[in-house]
Amino acid sequence: MALKDDLGRLGEDLAAAELERSGMRIVARNWRCPDGELDIVAIDGATLVVCEVKTRSSTYFGEPIEALTPSKINRIYRLASIFRRQHPVGVSDVRYDVVSVIARRGYRPVCQHVRGAFG
Template identity: 50%
Template sequence: MARPAPAHPFVPDPAAARKRLLGERGETIAARHLVGRGMVVLDRNWRCDAGEIDLVLRDGRVLVICEVKTRSSTDYGAPLEAVDRRKADRLRRLGARWLRAHDHHVDDVRIDLVGVLAPPGRPVEVEHVEGIG
């Protein structure tokens, strides 16, 4: 059985494009959900050499660093199961980098997670976890 030829580097991978679009949709849904709870979006998809923060928000005088995980099904687990202790530690480091790069005065920094389950043709489910360990 012949193997398929590798994709040309300039030809977009349809699966990767779908995954990227699903992630963008999830971040938009999460941002709307959090704004609806009274938070203010300060930044989206902030990047530095150490990584990326999906959403940076202000909740009163608290800076919220938010990781968004979006899935179209639970075949490979619930969205929030994808965040482990190592990822949470990296988010803390990224939050400190974001604060150094921006002129914001806050009383505290909190790491939140938002899981978005967006199955095709079905209602979207949003799960928000405040202040992960």
Template identity: 50%
Template sequence: MRAKDAIGAYGERVAGRWLEAEGLEVVERNWRCPDGELDLVARDGETLVFVEVKTRSSLAFGHPGEAVTRLKLARLRRLAARWLAEHDAHAREVRIDVVAVLRTRAGAARVEHLRGVG
């Protein structure tokens, strides 16, 4: 596994545990279709949450959340719509969140949950 992929997988594991500790139920991980991938899909009460996880090992290239651009948000909205259609899922509300994970050399990762970014 490439180092970048390993860091991404680490971040997705950390983010999933973080969301569950915050009371969300992770219902799907790494859902793929020809148009792309959703890192996590979760339920927050009656809200279905599509989660983009961004992980960095340092801040040298900026905060992990800064990597989610308008273009990326548009793609996430399309992927969320496709997931909903393919799963015949119904939710009172739908939300797109970002979980930013900063992997530290020592100690626990720093996690920031950005709700309703798109």
């Protein structure tokens, strides 16, 4: 379990750095409420960006973005709504992004940022 946690933390760190490089401002990481967790919440201009991070050590079982099931997407919508009620950030638009990270042992990790992946 610790290795999986380490892999997930690495993926989220890489994703946050990627989003910041693209000009976004991170406002929350691993935001939790009783209903679940949002990986990264950022501001991109006048848009609130809710970003799901999917990290894998290989693509043996498919691309990381393929792990986003309809129920997971619905949970993200619900959590984003709760976040917005609790944290008014002064933007009206919301976008749902995914950062996919492949971190193969012995290789440089590869990030893919998909803007507006769903929603």
